[in-house]
Amino acid sequence: MLDTVLQQLLIGLTNGMVFALVALGYTMVYGILEFINFAHGDVFMLSAFVSLTLVGALGLNDQSSAGALAGGLVLCIVASSVFGGLLNLTIDRVVYKPLRKAPKLAPLVSAIGVSFILQNVGLFWGGMSMQIFGGGGQAAAPKAFPNLLPATNLLGASSHVTLQPKDVLVIGASLVVMSALYGIVQFTKLGKAMRATAQDPSAARLMGIDVDQVVSATFLIGGALGGFASVIYSLYINTVHYQMGYQNGLYAFTAAVVGGIGNIPGAVLGGLLLGLVRAFSDQFIGAQWQPAVLFGILIVILVFRPAGLLGSTAREKV
Amino acid sequence: MALLELRDVRAKYGAIEALKGISLTVEAGEIVTLIGANGAGKTTTLTSISGLHKPSSGSVVFDGKDLGNVAPHDVVRLGLVHSPEGRRVFPRMTVAENLEMGAYTRDDKAGIQADFARVYELFPVLLERKAQAAGTLSGGEQQMLAVGRAMMTKPRLLLLDEPSLGLAPLIVARIFQVIQTLNQQGVTILLVEQNARMALKIAHRAYVLETGEVTMSGPAADVLADPRVQAAYLGE
Numbered sequence: 001m002l003d004t005v006l007q008q009l010l011i012g013l014t015n016g017m018v019f020a021l022v023a024l025g026y027t028m029v030y031g032i033l034e035f036i037n038f039a040h041g042d043v044f045m046l047s048a049f050v051s052l053t054l055v056g057a058l059g060l061n062d063q064s065s066a067g068a069l070a071g072g073l074v075l076c077i078v079a080s081s082v083f084g085g086l087l088n089l090t091i092d093r094v095v096y097k098p099l100r101k102a103p104k105l106a107p108l109v110s111a112i113g114v115s116f117i118l119q120n121v122g123l124f125w126g127g128m129s130m131q132i133f134g135g136g137g138q139a140a141a142p143k144a145f146p147n148l149l150p151a152t153n154l155l156g157a158s159s160h161v162t163l164q165p166k167d168v169l170v171i172g173a174s175l176v177v178m179s180a181l182y183g184i185v186q187f188t189k190l191g192k193a194m195r196a197t198a199q200d201p202s203a204a205r206l207m208g209i210d211v212d213q214v215v216s217a218t219f220l221i222g223g224a225l226g227g228f229a230s231v232i233y234s235l236y237i238n239t240v241h242y243q244m245g246y247q248n249g250l251y252a253f254t255a256a257v258v259g260g261i262g263n264i265p266g267a268v269l270g271g272l273l274l275g276l277v278r279a280f281s282d283q284f285i286g287a288q289w290q291p292a293v294l295f296g297i298l299i300v301i302l303v304f305r306p307a308g309l310l311g312s313t314a315r316e317k318v
Numbered sequence: 319m320a321l322l323e324l325r326d327v328r329a330k331y332g333a334i335e336a337l338k339g340i341s342l343t344v345e346a347g348e349i350v351t352l353i354g355a356n357g358a359g360k361t362t363t364l365t366s367i368s369g370l371h372k373p374s375s376g377s378v379v380f381d382g383k384d385l386g387n388v389a390p391h392d393v394v395r396l397g398l399v400h401s402p403e404g405r406r407v408f409p410r411m412t413v414a415e416n417l418e419m420g421a422y423t424r425d426d427k428a429g430i431q432a433d434f435a436r437v438y439e440l441f442p443v444l445l446e447r448k449a450q451a452a453g454t455l456s457g458g459e460q461q462m463l464a465v466g467r468a469m470m471t472k473p474r475l476l477l478l479d480e481p482s483l484g485l486a487p488l489i490v491a492r493i494f495q496v497i498q499t500l501n502q503q504g505v506t507i508l509l510v511e512q513n514a515r516m517a518l519k520i521a522h523r524a525y526v527l528e529t530g531e532v533t534m535s536g537p538a539a540d541v542l543a544d545p546r547v548q549a550a551y552l553g554e
Binding site: 189192193195196199200202203204205206207208209210211312 | 368370389390391392394395399400401402406407408409410411415418419420422423467471
């Protein structure tokens with residue numbers, strides 16, 4: 001029993017880290033623009049295809065040498081993060097920015113539109129012939145992402161709890177990236193400008209902050225976090241699919257709302273909570289009940305804390 | 319040449335014209351006050367100057383430079399800062415961080431340190447509370463922070479919108495005292511106030527605004543003594 005609990009704790013934590021990383025992209029943009037970038041999940045998805053293509057081009061698989069794998073992994077993380085950041089930034093420049101002063105529904109519907117366009121791109125991308133899935137006949141089928149890390153149990157072969165190198169990688173790398181983000185937001189000039197803009201854009205402008213620049217930086221960072229998460233996710237799940245952004249995006253968005261949308265620690269908390277609830281529900285209630293249990297619990301949380309767990313409900317003094 | 323000059327400035331919100339051709343000047347070293355009823359266009363005059371709400375026609379010239387095509391975030395670099403109505407401090411940032419945001423456009427580290435010291439000297443309560451979130455301060459303390467934050471931009475011209483709004487009389491007196499001190503230290507001030515009596519007492523000159531137009535202007539003492547002003551704005 002204890003083993004099972006520990007195992008689910010581990011699974012929940014790793015999944016939760018991925019949700020948290022994606023949720024950060026939603027929450028950071030919302031914090032500044034009060035706008036849900038529904039295409040964010042699909043930026044995550046396309047970034048995964050970048051790594052998949054790279055892994056295919058480099059001919060990496062579980063037989064490759066340790067040096068080649070480590071190098072390839074670093075390359076994937078850099079490439080997918082840069083791609084995710086730039087794609088997100090481009091989407092903002094081309095689609096959302098012209099609609100900044102339009103009624104709120106206009107950018108929202110456009111974001112949903114962009115989401116579908118990106119999914120279509122993913123479908124096309126997935127249909128290209130690539131070495132690692134042998135010709136790529138069926139575009140819509142999930143694509144195998146090779147297991148680039150050894151599948152050994154770090155706790156020893158006799159242990160009932162499985163802790164693989166990829167679990168360590170997911171948790172460790174996520175913690176590093178989240179700490180870096182915290183450092184940027186809390187201590188750098190850009191981070192302070194981001195917080196100031198989120199709290200009062202007009203006052204930020206009056207202090208000389210170029211709000212457009214801050215928005216661009218936010219899309220760039222949020223997209224890069226999504227890109228990074230996509231590599232971690234692909235390594236962990238070993239599958240890439242053109243609709244993976246839809247489901248994970250929805251979960252991550254929910255995590256952001258439960259944590260308190262616009263709140264950075266809230267997104268991490270919400271993501272971890274979602275991952276843990278999902279793991280335990282799958283184990284003890286049954287995977288077929290997953291969406292109902294998960295969203296049921298989330299609704300209960302929101303009923304009691306409508307602004308989310310860390311969202312501010314206290315009124316500020318005027 | 320005046321430090322600030324507005325020539326026939328008009329501003330619209332949709333179809334409503336909030337400013338119907340305002341012309342005014344502020345000379346270097348002055349305290350000039352704008353008084354008038356709610357909706358007369360006092361705040362719009364300030365947002366037209368700082369560029370938050372660009373005029374639909376007319377020109378705003380600061381220190382010989384037309385601000386028509388200057389983005390609001392670039393106006394600060396020219397030495398003009400607008401401390402908006404309702405204080406508008408960053409509520410979830412600390413007092414020190416708020417002041418730091420005032421110095422956002424500057425990179426003269428020594429100068430910034432000196433200005434931190436100057437603000438803390440003027441408002442010791444801000445030093446006491448420097449690590450506290452600005453949203454937890456009292457209204458008066460937030461106003462002090464808003465003024466301090468504006469000072470951190472190292473302005474030559476400070477636009478102050480309703481600094482006394484909703485504050486206790488003792489705090490109001492303190493704020494007005496600070497405005498005078500700043501002015502003596504060389505900061506030119508354009509002050510919008512609903513507390514017309516106090517504003518007129520510290521100002522050198524005044525403009526009276528009515529429904530988007532200047533209806534009277536002159537030395538503050540004369541405006542204060544004018545029977546029409548006394549009847550309309552001073553409650554006598």
